[in-house]
Each structure stands twice: as structure tokens, then as C-alpha cells.
Amino acid sequence: MIYRKALLYEAPFFCTFAAMKKLYIETYGCQMNFADSEVVAAILKDQYTLTDDVHDADLILINTCSIRDKAEQRIHKRLRELEALKKKHRALQVGLLGCMAERMKEELFETEPILNFIAGPDAYRKLPELIAQSAAGETQFNVLLSEEETYDNIMPVRYDLNGVSAFVSIMRGCNNFCTYCVVPYTRGRERSRSPQTILHEVEQLLNDGYKEVTLLGQNVNSYQWEDKTFAKLMAAVAEMSPDLRVRFATSHPKDISDELLETIARYDNICKYIHLPVQSGSNEVLKRMNRVYTREYYLERVRKIKDLMPDCAISTDIIAGFCGETEEDHQQTLSIMREVGYEYAYMFKYSERSGTMSAKRFKDDIPDEVKTRRLEEIIALQGELSLISNKRDIGKTFRVLIEGVSKRSVDQLYGRNSQNKVIIFPKGDHKIGEYIEVTVNDCTAATLFA
Numbered sequence: 510m511i512y513r514k515a516l517l518y519e520a521p522f523f524c525t526f527a528a529m530k531k532l533y534i535e536t537y538g539c540q541m542n543f544a545d546s547e548v549v550a551a552i553l554k555d556q557y558t559l560t561d562d563v564h565d566a567d568l569i570l571i572n573t574c575s576i577r578d579k580a581e582q583r584i585h586k587r588l589r590e591l592e593a594l595k596k597k598h599r600a601l602q603v604g605l606l607g608c609m610a611e612r613m614k615e616e617l618f619e620t621e622p623i624l625n626f627i628a629g630p631d632a633y634r635k636l637p638e639l640i641a642q643s644a645a646g647e648t649q650f651n652v653l654l655s656e657e658e659t660y661d662n663i664m665p666v667r668y669d670l671n672g673v674s675a676f677v678s679i680m681r682g683c684n685n686f687c688t689y690c691v692v693p694y695t696r697g698r699e700r701s702r703s704p705q706t707i708l709h710e711v712e713q714l715l716n717d718g719y720k721e722v723t724l725l726g727q728n729v730n731s732y733q734w735e736d737k738t739f740a741k742l743m744a745a746v747a748e749m750s751p752d753l754r755v756r757f758a759t760s761h762p763k764d765i766s767d768e769l770l771e772t773i774a775r776y777d778n779i780c781k782y783i784h785l786p787v788q789s790g791s792n793e794v795l796k797r798m799n800r801v802y803t804r805e806y807y808l809e810r811v812r813k814i815k816d817l818m819p820d821c822a823i824s825t826d827i828i829a830g831f832c833g834e835t836e837e838d839h840q841q842t843l844s845i846m847r848e849v850g851y852e853y854a855y856m857f858k859y860s861e862r863s864g865t866m867s868a869k870r871f872k873d874d875i876p877d878e879v880k881t882r883r884l885e886e887i888i889a890l891q892g893e894l895s896l897i898s899n900k901r902d903i904g905k906t907f908r909v910l911i912e913g914v915s916k917r918s919v920d921q922l923y924g925r926n927s928q929n930k931v932i933i934f935p936k937g938d939h940k941i942g943e944y945i946e947v948t949v950n951d952c953t954a955a956t957l958f959a
């Protein structure tokens with residue numbers, strides 16, 4: 510999963526009449542959560558208009574993440590801050606959505622009296638009822654998980670106002686039960702969305718002028734609908750328009766099949782970027798994590814990627830300090846990072862989640878100072894690897910999809926190349942949503958300049 514900062518948003522385009530109530534949504538965590546918030550906005554669009562001013566809201570929804578303890582602590586802190594608003598505005602309703610709702614269920618009402626209702630990730634169609642019933646006084650909750658819900662007939666309300674790049678959720682849930690991970694418990698079993706509804710959504714996005722879609726799922730490459738594999742679905746999306754870029758996230762290494770790699774290689778408009786979480790470079794640790802692959806298998810898949818697509822960027826997720834991780838295991842993680850030469854990595858300290866297999870079976874025995882030191886070494890190494898990769902791009906020309914105005918200066922724009930690298934370049938006469946060819950002339954570890 511790729512993480513983004515909490516985002517506040519406004520979508521004035523369905524503000525139809527003044528009497529409508531105002532909804533403020535704040536989203537934490539992975540891209541799936543951001544996509545879900547767009548589904549929630551669609552479910553409530555006949556009753557609420559969106560606002561980006563929390564002080565103005567009649568309803569506040571916090572879409573939450575449970576992946577690590579830190580993510581949950583941040584949300585508890587945010588709820589504390591919102592208490593003052595509730596004191597001022599008696600009719601204000603506050604609802605908590607997403608993984609924390611699923612993990613803690615009604616227990617949350619005790620620690621967080623500000624909440625009027627909570628809804629798990631499969632309960633969003635019930636939001637209008639939960640809101641109406643809790644407005645009458647009693648707190649409400651619905652945390653039922655479903656084996657079918659994919660919100661397939663709901664056209665999400667896109668709040669990404671640059672109108673260039675959209676998430677399209679194609680499957681939900683996870684069956685992998687990596688021992689450290691809470692996701693299979695909070696998001697339930699894997700289920701795929703019908704290809705017809707996915708293609709219809711992409712067609713609408715194309716009609717609305719979007720230029721890039723990211724096909725999303727907890728394990729996007731486990732997608733299966735009758736005989737349609739993820740590779741076939743992605744090919745069908747790529748064939749809709751040569752001007753549409755196709756990305757995907759997140760892949761499990763076990764499902765990164767030859768068929769999928771050959772499909773990515775075959776289509777120019779499928780981006781040459783694969784997020785392939787390795788988690789650890791040590792076979793012992795991988796086994797305890799229940800990742801179901803070995804270091805050797807993973808490296809063979811990386812070789813296959815590079816053979817088929819020498820220009821393909823690879824990023825990863827890494828956990829430092831998993832239960833029983835020795836110094837030697839940690840060195841193996843550093844060495845696999847060097848061997849792959851990742852373009853980018855999301856790096857975390859292991860955080861024990863109650864109810865998971867690792868919490869039940871293993872001891873969280875790596876002292877925090879050791880986890881911190883190992884994480885720092887991993888981050889420092891990734892900094893070097895990103896810089897090496899970016900320096901190799903100096904002098905190369907890339908096709909970039911322009912996404913916005915650079916934060917550094919209004920005279921500069923930014924976009925990403927196929928490899929998902931951010932490139933900043935002078936504005937000239939160019940506009941957001943256009944493709945442009947640029948030649949890289951400088952870089953940092955995080956950004957290319959052209």
C-alpha cells in the first residue's frame with residue numbers, strides 16, 4: 510500500500526442548494542481508504558455537500574487506518590481536537606469509518622465519546638441510516654464484513670480536483686494473513702469487482718478528461734473474475750485509449766506472474782513501475798511473517814522484471830525489527846535492498862497488532878532502540894539507492910503527465926514519468942493534464958529536475 514498524507518477536500522460541483530448540510534471528510538492511511546472516501550462521498554451526495562472547512566461541517570467523517578499503533582494514536586489525538594467543535598455545535602455529528610472501526614468496534618464509544626456512529630469498510634451503504642438513527646440520540650454501529658461488497662455500482666465522487674489521475678478500486682480484502690498484519694481482519698476476505706463495472710468507470714473517467722488510472726486493491730494481482738485474471742483486466746483497460754496511463758497497486762510477490770509481467774511489457778501505456786513489497790530479506794523472517802516466498806524466489810521475479818523491462822522501476826515495503834529478527838537477518842534485508850536497487854521504499858518499524866498471528870505466536874522482542882537503529886540504516890541505504898537511480902536518469906528524456914503546479918514555484922510544473930518519479934520543470938505554455946517530453950538535467954534523492 511502506498512501512503513498519503515491526510516487530505517482535506519472540497520467538491521463544489523455538487524453543491525446544488527444552500528439548504529444542504531455540509532460534510533467534511535478526513536482520510537488517513539492507504540490509497541484504498543482514499544478511494545473508499547470517494548465512494549462514501551458518492552453515497553451521501555444527495556444529502557450533503559462537501560466542505561473543506563471543518564468548522565463549517567454538520568457531519569465529520571474520519572476514515573481511519575489501523576496498520577500500526579502510531580496511525581491509531583494520531584486518530585485518537587485528532588478526535589480530542591474535534592471535541593471543542595462538538596461543544597460549540599451541539600447538532601454536529603461525528604462518525605468514524607474504516608479499519609479502526611472494524612478493529613475496535615463498539616469499544617470505541619467508551620474511549621471516544623465524541624463519536625455518534627462507527628462504520629466498518631463494508632458498511633458504507635448503510636451510512637444514511639446510521640446517520641439518521643444516531644441523530645435521534647443513540648450511538649450506532651455497523652461493522653459487518655461482507656464476502657461480496659465491492660461498491661461496484663457506485664461511481665465515486667472524485668475530489669482530486671486536478672482531474673488528471675484517479676483511483677479505481679478493483680478488488681477488496683486480503684486472504685494472505687501475513688502474521689504481522691491486521692488488514693485481513695479489518696477488511697475481510699478477497700473479492701473482485703466485475704470487469705464490466707470497472708471498464709464502465711474507466712470510460713466515464715476518460716469522458717471526464719482523466720489521463721491516468723491506478724487500479725487498486727489490497728492484493729491487486731489476486732484479481733480474478735471468472736476466467737479474467739488481473740493481467741487480462743489490465744490489458745482491457747490499457748486498450749481503452751493509448752493516451753490513458755495505467756498504474757496498479759499493491760502487488761504480492763507470489764502473484765507477480767509471467768503473464769502479468771509480459772502484459773506490462775507489451776503495452777506502452779501501462780506504467781513501468783511495480784510496487785513489490787519484500788518486507789524482509791531473510792528467509793527465516795519471511796517464513797515467520799508467512800510471506801510464502803523466499804528471498805531467492807523474490808530475486809528471481811526481480812530478474813524477470815528487469816529482463817523483460819530494463820527501464821522498470823521497483824519500489825518496496827520493509828519492516829524493521831520483526832519478532833526474533835537477528836542482526837544477520839537485518840543485514841540480509843540491507844543486502845536484498847542493494848541487490849534489487851529499489852527506486853523507492855516505504856519503511857516501518859514493526860508494530861504489534863493485537864489479534865494477529867504474530868501477536869499470538871511470537872514475542873515482540875526487539876527493543877525499540879534496536880528497531881529504530883535498524884530502520885535508520887534502512888532509510889539511509891534507501892536514500893543512497895534512490896539517489897543512484899535518479900543520477901542514472903540525468904540526460905535521459907521522459908514522457909511526463911503534468912499533474913500540477915510545483916510547491917517550489919508557480920513558474921514550475923510537476924508530473925510523473927512512467928517509472929513514477931516526480932519531475933519538476935519550467936511551466937512554459939504547458940498545462941495540467943498534458944503529456945510533455947522533458948530531459949532530466951539535475952536531481953535529488955527524491956526528485957528529478959528537467
Ligand code: 5AD
Nearest residue numbers: 510689690786826827857858859860
Ligand atoms: N507493523 C509495521 N508495519 C506493518 N505493515 C503492515 N503491518 C505492519 C505492522 N504490524 C507494513 C507492511 C505493509 C505496509 C502496508 O505496512 O510493510 O506492506
Ligand code: SF4
Nearest residue numbers: 683685686687690692
Ligand atoms: Fe497485510 Fe500481507 Fe494482506 Fe498485504 S498481503 S494486506 S501485508 S496480510
